[in-house]
Amino acid sequence: MIAAAVIVVLSPFLAAVAGLLGTRRLWNDGRPPGTVDPAVYRRAAWIAVLPTAISTVLAIWMVAYLWTGGALPRGAASYGGGSAFWSQGLPGVVQGTLSVIGTGSIPITAGLRVDGLAALIAVLVTVVALAVQVYSVGYMRDEPRYPSYSAFISLFTSAMLLVVYAGDLLVLYVGWEIMGLCSYLLIGHWWEDRANSRAAVKAFLVTRIGDVGFLFGIFTLGFAAGSFRIDDVIGKVPQMSTGTLVAATMLLLLGVAGKSAQVPLHTWLPDAMAGPTPISALIHAATMVAAGIFVVARLYPAFLGARPTLDLLAVIASLGMLGAALAALAQDDLKRVLAYSTISQLAYMAGALAAGSDEAAVFHLITHGAFKALLFLCAGAVIHAVGSNLMSDMGGLRRSMTITFPAMTIGFAALVGLPPASGFFSKDAVLAAIEHAAAGPGPLTDAAAWLLYGCALLTVAVTGAYATRAWLRTFFGESRVHSVALPEPEPGVAHVWDGREAPASMLWPIGVLAVPALLLGFAGAGTLEWSTAAVSLLVALLGAGVVYAAWRADPAADPARVLGPFQVPCRQAFHVDAVYSRLFVAPVLWLARVVARTDDTVVDGAVRGSGSLAVGASGLLRRLQTGNAQLYLTGVLAGVLIIAVGAVVLG
Amino acid sequence: MHVVYPAVLAALLFSIGVYGVLARRNTILVLMSVELMLNAVNLNLVAFDVWLRDRLHGGQVLTLFVIVIAAAELGVGLAIVLAVFRNRQTVEIDRLHDLAEPDDPGGEGPATGDAPPSDPPAGGPSPDGPMARPQGAVPARDGAP
Amino acid sequence: MTSAVPGLWPPTAQEIVFLLLGAVVAGSALLVVTTRQIVHAALWLVVSFGALAGCYLVLTAEFVAWVQVLIYVGAVVVLLLFGIMLTRAPIGPSADLDSGNKVAAVVVAVATAAVLVTTVVDGFRTAYTPLVPGEGAAEPLGRSIFRNWVLPFEALSVLLLAALIGAIVLSRTDIGGKD
Numbered sequence: 001m002i003a004a005a006v007i008v009v010l011s012p013f014l015a016a017v018a019g020l021l022g023t024r025r026l027w028n029d030g031r032p033p034g035t036v037d038p039a040v041y042r043r044a045a046w047i048a049v050l051p052t053a054i055s056t057v058l059a060i061w062m063v064a065y066l067w068t069g070g071a072l073p074r075g076a077a078s079y080g081g082g083s084a085f086w087s088q089g090l091p092g093v094v095q096g097t098l099s100v101i102g103t104g105s106i107p108i109t110a111g112l113r114v115d116g117l118a119a120l121i122a123v124l125v126t127v128v129a130l131a132v133q134v135y136s137v138g139y140m141r142d143e144p145r146y147p148s149y150s151a152f153i154s155l156f157t158s159a160m161l162l163v164v165y166a167g168d169l170l171v172l173y174v175g176w177e178i179m180g181l182c183s184y185l186l187i188g189h190w191w192e193d194r195a196n197s198r199a200a201v202k203a204f205l206v207t208r209i210g211d212v213g214f215l216f217g218i219f220t221l222g223f224a225a226g227s228f229r230i231d232d233v234i235g236k237v238p239q240m241s242t243g244t245l246v247a248a249t250m251l252l253l254l255g256v257a258g259k260s261a262q263v264p265l266h267t268w269l270p271d272a273m274a275g276p277t278p279i280s281a282l283i284h285a286a287t288m289v290a291a292g293i294f295v296v297a298r299l300y301p302a303f304l305g306a307r308p309t310l311d312l313l314a315v316i317a318s319l320g321m322l323g324a325a326l327a328a329l330a331q332d333d334l335k336r337v338l339a340y341s342t343i344s345q346l347a348y349m350a351g352a353l354a355a356g357s358d359e360a361a362v363f364h365l366i367t368h369g370a371f372k373a374l375l376f377l378c379a380g381a382v383i384h385a386v387g388s389n390l391m392s393d394m395g396g397l398r399r400s401m402t403i404t405f406p407a408m409t410i411g412f413a414a415l416v417g418l419p420p421a422s423g424f425f426s427k428d429a430v431l432a433a434i435e436h437a438a439a440g441p442g443p444l445t446d447a448a449a450w451l452l453y454g455c456a457l458l459t460v461a462v463t464g465a466y467a468t469r470a471w472l473r474t475f476f477g478e479s480r481v482h483s484v485a486l487p488e489p490e491p492g493v494a495h496v497w498d499g500r501e502a503p504a505s506m507l508w509p510i511g512v513l514a515v516p517a518l519l520l521g522f523a524g525a526g527t528l529e530w531s532t533a534a535v536s537l538l539v540a541l542l543g544a545g546v547v548y549a550a551w552r553a554d555p556a557a558d559p560a561r562v563l564g565p566f567q568v569p570c571r572q573a574f575h576v577d578a579v580y581s582r583l584f585v586a587p588v589l590w591l592a593r594v595v596a597r598t599d600d601t602v603v604d605g606a607v608r609g610s611g612s613l614a615v616g617a618s619g620l621l622r623r624l625q626t627g628n629a630q631l632y633l634t635g636v637l638a639g640v641l642i643i644a645v646g647a648v649v650l651g
Numbered sequence: 652m653h654v655v656y657p658a659v660l661a662a663l664l665f666s667i668g669v670y671g672v673l674a675r676r677n678t679i680l681v682l683m684s685v686e687l688m689l690n691a692v693n694l695n696l697v698a699f700d701v702w703l704r705d706r707l708h709g710g711q712v713l714t715l716f717v718i719v720i721a722a723a724e725l726g727v728g729l730a731i732v733l734a735v736f737r738n739r740q741t742v743e744i745d746r747l748h749d750l751a752e753p754d755d756p757g758g759e760g761p762a763t764g765d766a767p768p769s770d771p772p773a774g775g776p777s778p779d780g781p782m783a784r785p786q787g788a789v790p791a792r793d794g795a796p
Numbered sequence: 797m798t799s800a801v802p803g804l805w806p807p808t809a810q811e812i813v814f815l816l817l818g819a820v821v822a823g824s825a826l827l828v829v830t831t832r833q834i835v836h837a838a839l840w841l842v843v844s845f846g847a848l849a850g851c852y853l854v855l856t857a858e859f860v861a862w863v864q865v866l867i868y869v870g871a872v873v874v875l876l877l878f879g880i881m882l883t884r885a886p887i888g889p890s891a892d893l894d895s896g897n898k899v900a901a902v903v904v905a906v907a908t909a910a911v912l913v914t915t916v917v918d919g920f921r922t923a924y925t926p927l928v929p930g931e932g933a934a935e936p937l938g939r940s941i942f943r944n945w946v947l948p949f950e951a952l953s954v955l956l957l958a959a960l961i962g963a964i965v966l967s968r969t970d971i972g973g974k975d
Contacts, residue, residue, distance in 0.1 A: 652808070652810055652811060652814070652854075652855070652924070652925055652926070652927050653804060653811065653920075653923065653924050654920045654923035654924065654925065655804070655916065655917055655920045655921060655923065656811060656814055656815060656818065657814070657818075657851065657855065658916040658920055659913055659916055659917065660818040660821065660822065660851070662909060662912035662913045662916050663822050663909060663913070664821060664822060664825055665908070665909075665912065666905045666906070666908045666909035666912065667822065667825045667826055667828075667829055667905070668825075668829075669901075669904060669905045669908050670829055670901050670902065670904075670905035671828065671829035673897055673900065673901030673904060673905065674829065674894050674895060674897055674898045674901035674902070674905075675829065675893060675894060675895065676892060676893055676894060676895040677834060677885065677893055678883075679834070679876060679879045679880055679883065679885065680828075680829075680834060680837055680893065682876065682879075683828055683829075683837060683838070683841050683876060684828070684829055686841070686868070686872065687825050687828065687829075687841075687844070690844075690845065690848055690868070693848075693860075693864075694848065694851065694852075697852055697855050697857045697860055697932075698855060700857070700932075701855050701856060701857065701925060701927065701931065701932070702923060702925040704925070704931075707940055707944045707945075708932070708936065708937055708940040711857050711859070711860050711932055711937055712937065712940055712941055712944075712945050714857070714860050715859075715860065715863055715937075715941070716948065716949075716952055718860075718863055718864065718867050718868065719867075719952055719956065720952070720955065721868075721872070722867055722871060722872060723955060723956050723959035723960075724959070725872055725875055725876070726875065726959055726960070726963045727959050727962050727963050727966065729875060729876075729878070729879045729963075730962070730963040730964075730966035730967045731966055732879060732883065733879070733882055733883065733966070733967055734966050734967070736882070736883045736884075737969065742883045742885075743895075744895065745895045745896070745897070
């Protein structure tokens with residue numbers, strides 16, 4: 001059985017290798033540079049899609065295997081019980097160890113470990129990855145670098161699956177870092193535009209700050225437990241001191257905040273939308289950013305033992321969910337709306353974790369992965385059709401985009417939490433968990449819990465508002481599409497499509513993802529808390545209603561004007577970028593300039609100085625090279641005399 | 652006989668030879684000075700042989716050997732001087748400076764800077780050129796039966 | 797030996813003769829290196845070598861003295877004169893026989909003399925030997941050479957042969973290199 005897990009991880013990796021090595025045109029067949037050879041394109045597409053499909057099938061089979069191997073007939077029936085639903089419904093654990101790498105102190109176990117949580121997340125990852133790969137075939141047509149693009153997606157899929165299936169914290173970290181690399185490479189896919197490569201560098205650097213903390217968190221846990229194996233670490237948690245746990249989880253939290261784009265390391269995610277839209281769907285909405293939440297859920301016993309960390313997580317989540325939702329309300333770029341929405345939704349999951357309910361967090365993670373990927377893919381189709389990211393260039397698209405419109409409506413409904421979409425159930429689970437933490441005994445202090453609860457409810461309203469706004473501005477009202485005036489886009493903007501609806505290879509993934517986005521929530525329907533659901537639904541409809549009223553008043557104007565004077569700060573995401581730039585970037589740049597100047601003047605100066613000193617000295621000494629043998633002989637004899645006298649006098 | 656007399660005389664003779672080697676321009680004069688130095692050594696050898704009463708007469712035998720070697724050295728040395736003269740039309744030692752640093756604007760050393768060739772030897776191209784083999788050598792070789 | 801050593805002053809008759817000859821040697825050597833006429837230098841060399849032969853005679857090394865006269869005064873100086881002639885050296889006084897290195901040469905030479913004389917005087921102030929006539933005659937010297945020094949003697953003959961061939965190869969213009 002472990003062989004299947006290995007194949008799940010390895011087949012996208014081999015696809016990446018094959019895609020990077022095997023799809024180059026080795027000879028020029030006469031076509032101008034920058035154009036795509038259809039044969040190469042087709043080959044790259046097959047190399048990309050097939051292994052991902054294999055992984056998907058095997059990952060689903062993995063879940064089925066664990067399910068049938070479990071004692072309980074239906075996983076959903078036990079949801080909400082004392083322990084998480086995945087360990088109830090999918091009780092088995094498949095694990096295997098390739099080898100144990102001795103390091104001198106604590107060995108590293110190169111092995112995989114598949115339990116219910118890992119199997120579920122892996123299915124999410126592979127399904128979304130498969131959808132994105134298929135979608136990219138259409139979206140990235142006429143893209144000269146499609147082979148490397150699809151290979152990087154395969155590599156990312158493999159890395160994410162490694163994170164999910166890893167049986168050892170350091171193996172997990174390997175996948176974690178490869179994900180970061182792929183994210184960097186794919187954000188900067190259209191690197192010809194300076195802004196894109198800057199966004200890629202920003203994403204890389206910001207997540208790097210978090211990853212340093214993450215690595216040291218792993219070390220702290222590993223040394224405290226005497227092993228890096230996840231089972232051992234979790235097993236040793238009861239014996240660890242609170243101080244160790246707090247230190248380790250705080251460090252881990254830094255990495256989680258970096259990867260999952262939580263306050264204060266969230267600023268890279270909106271800029272990461274510079275990458276191709278399928279990448280935003282896969283990496284920056286559904287999977288990679290969820291990895292932080294996944295890791296917390298994975299090591300949840302350690303977090304439960306560190307109350308201050310959970311309080312901090314609650315505060316971070318409160319700030320993140322409300323701030324990001326408000327920022328999303330004011331954005332004009334459709335993808336940035338979705339990006340801030342992602343931050344906000346991830347903060348929901350973090351809040352659920354802080355409130356002590358990892359199953360709610362993971363439930364929301366899975367449904368969010370489905371509907372956010374769906375939203376991004378729909379946004380990609382819209383952008384593809386319009387040729388612009390800006391909502392002020394859209395409008396009235398519901399008549400022309402007959403498939404994208406209902407799919408995106410489902411996505412928005414899930415995002416807002418309208419029944420019967422999946423988000424309704426998962427968000428209800430999260431809110432219920434937070435409410436319990438605030439009302440009753442929970443891991444949080446009362447202040448943090450109430451702050452979290454208040455922010456969560458407010459965010460529900462704001463979510464309803466921004467989702468409604470984006471939906472209305474994109475699909476309703478007068479068309480603002482400049483059908484002719486749009487110039488041929490630069491690299492970095494999706495290609496202008498002459499037809500109104502996207503091609504079939506893009507519509508199929510949208511349609512397929514719409515199903516789980518709509519229906520996945522019923523898996524958790526049995527534990528719905530009707531009072532909480534009613535409150536949140538009411539609040540969401542309130543937010544949506546305000547925006548709808550504003551839109552009805554003037555369909556041409558931006559409904560974000562309801563924010564009033566807060567519109568500009570919200571659009572700028574509360575100037576966090578500017579503050580960071582002032583606080584961190586400017587001093588670092590100043591320091592870099594000082595270092596560069598020091599290097600130029602002092603270090604290079606010493607090097608150059610020694611060089612010019614040697615040249616100057618040789619300029620003096622070369623005058624002695626007159627070619628006059630007598631002069632040389634004079635020197636020799638004088639030297640002999642001096643040596644003789646010296647030997648006599650000193651000896 | 653005090654040994655110090657011949658020893659001091661030899662020292663003086665040697666120093667005079669040193670001066671001649673270092674100060675003379677003409678290569679033949681330099682060779683003469685070398686002979687002076689060799690003779691200083693010979694004098695020392697003889698004097699110490701006499702003083703030590705060497706049963707094998709090592710000092711005096713060695714003096715003879717040195718005389719023979721000096722004669723051979725002079726023969727070869729003069730042959731070299733003649734070869735140089737054939738190629739360069741000069742035997743002045745401070746103008747044979749092919750080992751000097753080339754293309755230096757101030758490159759003439761102190762020894763040669765103030766001693767320009769006042770009268771170049773008769774006949775023949777300027778000897779200041781680099782290793783260019785003067786024309787005199789090749790026809791002479793061809794013409795010699 | 798030190799018990800029978802007479803003082804440096806007054807010098808014995810032999811020593812007086814030696815000193816006079818030595819003065820001639822040094823003086824003519826000085827003229828060799830300072831004269832402005834190149835032929836005169838060769839001739840002063842004859843005087844210097846001849847006086848040196850006299851010194852050898854005083855030191856009882858008669859065979860060496862005669863060899864000195866024969867080879868140095870006879871052969872070497874003639875060879876030098878040939879060299880002077882073949883290199884078309886100017887006959888008569890010429891102003892540029894000394895190079896610009898003269899000052900340095902004087903300094904080095906004086907320093908050499910100072911070091912050597914100091915050392916020699918310091919080391920051999922009391923060394924004395926009575927002179928025994930006949931010690932350096934041809935007969936004991938020849939016996940010594942052909943009894944004890946045969947091998948170096950033969951080696952020397954090979955060296956002479958090599959020098960002979962070398963001198964011929966160097967001087968002849970019809971033997972070229974492989975160019």
